[in-house]
Amino acid sequence: MELLIALGIILFAILAGLLGSLLGLGGGIIIVPALTLVFGYPMQEAIGASLVAVIATSVGSASYYVEEGVSNVRLGLVLGITTSLGGLIGALIAVYTNQYILAALFGLMLLFTAYYMIRDREAESICPAGPCGPLDLTCGYKENDGQRVEYGVKNLEKGMAGSLVGGVESGLLGVGGGVVNVPVMRLWMGVPMRAACATSNYMIGITALAGAIVYYEFGLINALLAAVVAVGVFFGAMSGSRLSSRVQGKVLKNIFSVVLIAVAVLMFLKAVGVMP
């Protein structure tokens, strides 16, 4: 890898970590298009490096959220069963899939993410604390104003099915799966927004783990590329968490949605062979 290319990749990775941290997304949504469209890496190699970066993002941010008590580790583990299974299935499909089809699927996922970011938030109803079904997943955390929020979890089976989809998306396309997991936890399972995002941050590491193992077994993880991307994403995410209180989230989301739509068009062009 040339030094100049490595510097270019590390800059994109820092940007991915920064924006991912500010917008609550995994960096994969930026890394995979950057590696394929700008630096010409094949889809599978880009996805393999991105999965390693997703683990770096998760490990870095989840350790903080777990310490604060905002990540619901028990819920993350329960959903981790199906989400990691999904990651395994997605990765197995991806290693046998033509890269042009993967590019088209990635384009579709970008459009869905842009839609998810633009639309208004649907009303959430927080599940009251207490056991629901065979497992007691009750958890609580302190809000910034010092008020303690206690909540329970409902619709566990439905949530696990939703997480399976998030996992397949992760293993197939090299992203975290938070775009699926966060709404599943908020809207179906009654988990408050802050806890859903923090728990998703913990879960994406477990999800990407299964996918990353498959890519590693198939020799699709380029060590140099993955290392450069992981280090860049890690430092970007650290800066993002420091900047988050000073950035207008809504404005940033709208701007980023437009960028995602533009990148989706480029991915479709790659899928039909117009772009290299």
Added chain:
Amino acid sequence: MERARADAQLSRYVKYALRGGMFVSLALLIMGLALFALSPSSGSTTVLGPLEAINSILNGEPLGVISLGILFLIATPLVGVIASLSVFLKAREWRFVLVALAVLAVALLAVLVKG
């Protein structure tokens, strides 16, 4: 062990597991990249297995250091799950023991899937 105590221990163990993995892997990755920048090689750059990586480090090759960093990073969420398992075992929360074992089983399946 009461639930609140188990939860506090769970947070502490998982935090230490994730943070420990993060520092070790990041240190190895940065060191490996720095060594590679000083003495770049043009061979294969696929991630090496654990034993190959150690042999490669003994031969003074930066790829071994980078590979070990990536393997540590990939294994870190697993160490977090094992830390959770130890808390559930201590607290005799058998249903959550099964949950943690199921997550580990999927990871094992991923290792074995290629045969």
